[in-house]
Structure formats: C-alpha cells, structure tokens
Amino acid sequence: MASAIGSVSMKLLQGSVLEPFSSSVSSPRMALSPPSCVVRAGLFGQRSSENVFQRSCSVPQSDKHRGCLNAAIATPEVVQEDINYEDLALQLVDASPLEIMDRALAMFQSDIAIAFSGAEDVALIEYAKLTGRPFRVFSLDTGRLNPETYRFFDEVEKHYGIRIEYMFPDASEVEALVRSKGMFSFYEDGHQECCRIRKVRPLRRALKGLKAWITGQRRDQSPGTRSNIPIVQIDPSFEGMDGGPGSLIKWNPVANVTGTDIWSFLRTMNVPVNVLHSQGYISIGCEPCTRAVLPGMHEREGRWWWEDAKAKECGLHKGNIETAETSNNGAQNTASVSELFLSKDIKAFSRAEIEEFANLEKRENSWIVVLYAPWCPYCQAMEASFNELAEKLGGTNVKVGKFNADKENKPYAMAELQMKSFPTILFFSKNLRNPIKYPSEQRDVDSFLAFIRALQ
Known part of the structure; x- marks a missing residue:
C-alpha cells in the first residue's frame, strides 16, 4: 500500500462535496440510479475500502490509494447499533433543527441525503452547511416544474458549491400516460397517477440507494395530513438500500418549526429563495398543479386546488396519512366507533330528511352542514371547532347540521352532494337551491364564520 501512495488528497471541506465519480465505475449499491448528476459529500461509511475507492475517488489510479486512505483516517467508519427511533424522536422533541440535522448527518454520513423540492427546503441545506459536516442533496425533476424553480436549483448549487442529484421519471411511463390521457388528465381524474409516475417512482429509486433521508415536512403545512410528524422515524412507505421494512430512516428536522420561523431563518441567513415566493406562491410543486394563494389562505390550498383536503399529498409522504381505505379496514368496521358532533345545537339529518332538504x-x-363518517380522523379532528361553531351560531338565522354520509349513504352523497372525501362541508343558502361547498382546509371557527359571512 505504501508504494502506491501518491500526492493527491481528497477534499473533505466543511459543508462541501467531493467531485462526481467516473461514469465508467459501477457498484452494486450505486446511489440514485441514472440519469443523475451525482453528488458525493464525504466517505461512504460502513463499506469496504474497495467500495470507498470506487465511489469516492475520481483520481488517477496511481494516486487513488493515498487520497482515500487519508479520507478514511479523517472520517472513520461508524458502526450503527440497534436504535429505538421512537425513543430517539422523544429525546429530540425539543432539539433545534440544527441539532437534529447534525445528529442525522453524524449517524448516517453519506448514506443519507436531503430531499430538496425547490421551495423553502433550502433551509435544510443551510442547516446542513452550518453543521460543518459533508452532506448530499437530491431532487425530483418531474419535467413540469416552473422555469423559476429550475433557475433556483442552479442558484442553490452555485451558492453552496454542490451538485444536486437529480432524479427523472421513466420516459416510457410518461409517454404512455400523456398519449393515452393527454397532458392535463389530472384535472379530470385526480393527480395521483401523474404524481406516481413523475415523483413517487423516481423517489423510490433514489431511496433504494440510501439508508436515511431528510425532508422539510412541517406539522403546520397541512393540518389534515401532517399534524403528527415525528422528528425521526422508520419510514413507513419506502425501502432503503438494505431492502425490506425498517431499512430506511426518515428525518424531519423542521417538523416542530412554523412556516413563519422558517422564513425568518432564511432572511437572517440571506440564502437564495425561489422568486415564486414573492409572487404569492408558498408551497411550490409542478407548474400545472401549483398556484399562488391569497393572504390568509393556508399554504397547501395552492396545491391541487381542484381536489379536497385529503388528496393534497403527492404520495412522497403517504405514511403520514391515514386514508379512508386504511380506515375501512379498521375503525370504520369497528362497532365501538363513537358518534361525532353531539352538540345540542347541531341537527342530525336522516337520509330522507337530507334528500328532501337538498331539493327545497x-x-x-x-x-x-357537515357530511362525515364517524371513523374518519379528519372529521374527528374538526369536531371541537364545528361544535363551537354551532354554539356561536345559536339564536342566529344560520343553523348547523350533520349527515352521516358513510356506508349506504355514501353513493348518494357523492352523486348528489358534491362529496369526494370526508369531511365535506356545505352551505345551504335560504335563497338558493344548490349548496355551496366549503373549499378550504382551514377548519377553525373563524374560518367557518368568514365563509358564512361571505355568503349571507
């Protein structure tokens, strides 16, 4: 080994990345399948020195061993012990995002990567830089992002001196979808199919090359689907490089941080931001499925605005969502499920009554009137606010009602009452026959009252 040592040394700069490896090198565990621009941010711990040479050294053969030997000395391999991630999440519940990021990068070294969406996830990259540890960043290029987002990617790469690892959808799958259904089929039959092809499957490929990933999920982003995000968890939906359940760890360093605090941090650190944010865009995805929101609207209301609240996830974080299908196999069929909205100020409509009432x-x-199912977690979550609304409206000319639209009543509610998901909230004006559907994800009393005042 000593005779092979040359003069090259590998750069292990704080917050920096290594040069991309040669495209001619192959490895059975190559992270993030091509096509991609590969980032290498340090050593690949827990692997043989041969793999370290192959995947981290773009140097002449005569100089290869010295560089990697020096790097191996600088960053020793870490042997992971069995960890209870539920306990770890509790330990970190009061930790700062910087502390959480440092813990994640220290534990997984270059078997972990930051998922960057082109929005305020740049905060994650800034936290990673501040730890002083090497880090990796990947992103999903769906082919339908805003031009501003692509320019933002380039700006972020230059600002941090990194190369983002881009993942692309399978061209044949995209071609088949567009040829059979057209460019904008998601406006007619929902966004899930398009997101599955353009986002979920590329993400699945990316994660198969990792042992952990870091996301920018926050609990305040979507009250219906993200309110219980843990700091760290065994990923419930995807597999890592070792395969099988439990093979991938998911870190959410900003789970407890509010959107306001994220933006205060970004302004303070003077980091690049997507110019779309200054145009009213808060949550940014693909161009056809994202629009600006008005002041006071929830940030997720700009995503898939033609769909109901429960559908406002693309599948990347589906483990956060207890869907109707999941509940169908559990709480829905349990006799002990409690009835909802039991306030004396709320009238319970029978099927015959709601049919007659709707036709007046x-x-x-x-x-x-709320259309609900007792087992639905979103209905359960809004019970207190809807009961309070009924109390506030007591004695006014606006009455409050409920209709159990589950089971045998579900086909009627979907066909005649605009219901696509639970809960659906309808305003029946005394002067109009057709009800007006409440469009917002915000289900607090003040939002309900603002909706009612706007229609009175």
Whole structure:
C-alpha cells in the first residue's frame, strides 16, 4: 500500500462535496440510479475500502490509494447499533433543527441525503452547511416544474458549491400516460397517477440507494395530513438500500418549526429563495398543479386546488396519512366507533330528511352542514371547532347540521352532494337551491364564520 501512495488528497471541506465519480465505475449499491448528476459529500461509511475507492475517488489510479486512505483516517467508519427511533424522536422533541440535522448527518454520513423540492427546503441545506459536516442533496425533476424553480436549483448549487442529484421519471411511463390521457388528465381524474409516475417512482429509486433521508415536512403545512410528524422515524412507505421494512430512516428536522420561523431563518441567513415566493406562491410543486394563494389562505390550498383536503399529498409522504381505505379496514368496521358532533345545537339529518332538504327551492333559514363518517380522523379532528361553531351560531338565522354520509349513504352523497372525501362541508343558502361547498382546509371557527359571512 505504501508504494502506491501518491500526492493527491481528497477534499473533505466543511459543508462541501467531493467531485462526481467516473461514469465508467459501477457498484452494486450505486446511489440514485441514472440519469443523475451525482453528488458525493464525504466517505461512504460502513463499506469496504474497495467500495470507498470506487465511489469516492475520481483520481488517477496511481494516486487513488493515498487520497482515500487519508479520507478514511479523517472520517472513520461508524458502526450503527440497534436504535429505538421512537425513543430517539422523544429525546429530540425539543432539539433545534440544527441539532437534529447534525445528529442525522453524524449517524448516517453519506448514506443519507436531503430531499430538496425547490421551495423553502433550502433551509435544510443551510442547516446542513452550518453543521460543518459533508452532506448530499437530491431532487425530483418531474419535467413540469416552473422555469423559476429550475433557475433556483442552479442558484442553490452555485451558492453552496454542490451538485444536486437529480432524479427523472421513466420516459416510457410518461409517454404512455400523456398519449393515452393527454397532458392535463389530472384535472379530470385526480393527480395521483401523474404524481406516481413523475415523483413517487423516481423517489423510490433514489431511496433504494440510501439508508436515511431528510425532508422539510412541517406539522403546520397541512393540518389534515401532517399534524403528527415525528422528528425521526422508520419510514413507513419506502425501502432503503438494505431492502425490506425498517431499512430506511426518515428525518424531519423542521417538523416542530412554523412556516413563519422558517422564513425568518432564511432572511437572517440571506440564502437564495425561489422568486415564486414573492409572487404569492408558498408551497411550490409542478407548474400545472401549483398556484399562488391569497393572504390568509393556508399554504397547501395552492396545491391541487381542484381536489379536497385529503388528496393534497403527492404520495412522497403517504405514511403520514391515514386514508379512508386504511380506515375501512379498521375503525370504520369497528362497532365501538363513537358518534361525532353531539352538540345540542347541531341537527342530525336522516337520509330522507337530507334528500328532501337538498331539493327545497327556498328554506326558512340558511344552514351549514357537515357530511362525515364517524371513523374518519379528519372529521374527528374538526369536531371541537364545528361544535363551537354551532354554539356561536345559536339564536342566529344560520343553523348547523350533520349527515352521516358513510356506508349506504355514501353513493348518494357523492352523486348528489358534491362529496369526494370526508369531511365535506356545505352551505345551504335560504335563497338558493344548490349548496355551496366549503373549499378550504382551514377548519377553525373563524374560518367557518368568514365563509358564512361571505355568503349571507
């Protein structure tokens, strides 16, 4: 080995990345399948020195061993012990994002990568830089991002001196979808199929080359689907490089941080941001499925705005969501499920009553009515606010009602009452026959009252 040592040394700069490896090198565990621009941010711990040479050294053969030997000395391999990630999440519940990021990068070294969406996830990259540890960044290029987002990617790469590892959808799958259904089929039959091809499957390929990943999920982003995000967890949806359940760890360093605090941090650190944010875009995805929101609207209301709240996830974080299908196999069929909205100020409509009521040309009073299922976690989550709304509206000319639209009532509610998911909230004006659907994910009392006042 000593005779092979040359003069080259590998750069292990704080917050920096190594040069991409040669495209001619192959490895059975090559992270992030091509096509991609590969980032290498340090050593690949827990692997043989041969793999370290292959995957981290773009140097002449005569100089290869010295560089990698020096790097191996600088960053020794770490042997992972069995860890209870539920306990770890509790230990980190009051930790800062910087502390959490440092812990994640220290544990997994270059078997972990930051998922960067082109929005405020740049905060994750800044935290990673501040730890002083090498780090990797990957992103999903769906082929339908805004031009501003592509320019933002380039700006981020130059600012941090990194190369983002881009993952692309399978061209044949995209061609088949567009040829059979057209460019904008998601406006008609929902976004899930398109997102599965352009985002979920590329993500699955990316994660198969990792042992852990870092996301920018926050609990305040989507009350219906992200309110219980842990700091760290065994990924419930995807597999890592070792394969099988439990082979991938998911870190959410900013889970407890509010959007306001994220933006205060970005302004303080003077980091690049997507110019779309200054145009009213908060949550940014693909161009056809993202729009600006008005002041006071929730950030996720700009995503897939033609769909209901429960659908406002693309599948990348589906483990956060207890869907109707999941509940169908559990709570829905459990006899012990409690009834909801039991306030004395809320009228329970029977099937016959709601059919007759919905067909009235004029009504004595206006009504706000929730269509629900007792097992639905989103209905359960809004029970307190809806009961409080009924109390506040007591004695006014707006009455409050509920209709259990589950089981045998579900086909009718979907066909006649605009229901696509639970809960669906309808306003029946006393002067209009057709009800008006409440469009927002915000289900607090003030939002309900603002909706009612706007229609009175």
